[in-house]
Structures are given as C-alpha cells and as structure tokens.
Amino acid sequence: MKAYNRVLIKLSGEALAGDKKTGFDEDICIGVANQVKQLVDDGVQVSIVIGGGNFWRGRSSKTIDRTKADQIGMLATVMNCIYVSEIFRHVGMSTEVYTPFQCGTMTKQFSKDSALDSMKQGGVVFLAGGTGHPYFSTDTATVLRAIELDCDIILMAKSESGVYDSDPKLNPNAKKYDVISMESVLDQKLGVMDLTAVVLCLENKMPILLFGLNEDNSIVNAAKGISNGTRVTI
Helix, strand or coil, X not given: CCCCCEEEEEECHHXXXXXXXXXXXXXXXXXXXXXHHHHHXXXXXXXXXXXXXXXXXXXXXXXXXXXXXXXXXXXXXXXXXHHHHHHHHHCCCCEEEEECCCECECCEECXXXXXXXXXXXXXXXXXXXXXXXXXXXXXXXXXXXXHHCCCCEEEEEECCCCEECCCCCXXXXXXXXXXXXXXXXXXXXXXCCCHHHHHHHHHHCCXXXXXXXXXXXXXXXXHCCCCCCEEEEC
C-alpha cells in the first residue's frame, strides 16, 4: 500500500555510478527504474532529480570561475537525466525531462502545469539543470521543485544509509539517526543538504526520508514508509 501520492526522488549521481565512481552502472540504473515502475504502477506520481557528482563537482575546481563551474555541473545533471530517462523508457515507462533553461530539442523547459500533467498521466518527470543559476546546489533545486509540485515528501537516495552525527567514512563510530528534526539538522550543520535547502524545507514544511540506494528494494520501501534510513521531520 502506498504511503504517499506524489514524491520527489533525489538520486545521487555517485550512487548511480556504483563502484565505478564515475559515469553510470547500468545494472544499478535498471534496478532503480524497475523499482520506480512499481511505484507508478501503484499510482504514485513520481518526479526525479539527479545530482551530477558522477561527472563533475564544480566546487572541487580551484582554477575555474565558480559560475562557469556550476554551469558545467548543471549540464552534468542534464546528461544524467537524459540517460536515466531512457533507461526508464527501456523498462516500459513514459518520461519527460525538464530544464529551467532551453536545451535545444533534448528537454522541455520546466513548467509546473506541464510537469503535473505528465505525472497525473502516469509519466515520470525528470527535473534537470538545477535551478538554472550558479551558487545553488541540486539539493536546493530538489527542495524547490518538491515545493512547487506539491510533493508529499522528498525521498533522498544516497550512497550513505542515513544521517549521521559525523562522517561515517571518517569516523567508524559515527551514530546514525533514525529520526531527526530539520531544526537539529540546521543547528548541528550535519551536511544532509546545503543550508539553503534545509531552510527551504523548514519554511515550507517539506519532510525528507534519506536512505541508502544500495539496500534491497530501498526506493519501493521508502515510498511505502518503510526504511532503515533517517526521517528528517518538520
């Protein structure tokens, strides 16, 4: 039984790359597509944002102008969404890729009404290109689109399995939270998302469920309200 009617799934680019760390692991992408198809078949309306970290992290560059670096990152998310959209079509779903800027004939320019129509007709909506502006991360774009599209929750699938009190890659004794408030995330600067995105969630009462993408059936379970991850509450 579905727990939510409309969700925005945020996929980590690195998680989609798997052990390769860059590009795509096609088996992982097909696994994601099959899970999302189950949601759509159950009547859940699905929109998706994909990070660009499997291709580019602009803030890691010390030689390129920040605006240009962020623009490269936006284009990385467009490549990700076009690729994963095609994988979704391969398993039998209808998709649309939207960007906040014109991208030739490869994508459609984002419109709330058009995106909602696509989802109501059973299509999966991919939201690429971030906000279209530098200095805003895909986390901020995720929250912005979730609010615009009146989503019930953000399902954030990452390589980590939840929210920790410190970096589990550096601290083997890091504690994972099962539930934590958005205020605590903000006060403790836990790095779940950038602070702009956290404040947007807080002001617009947008909850998040953060979980590990590599867990069995993780997306389907999260959409049913079942997860070993972390619920970030409002």
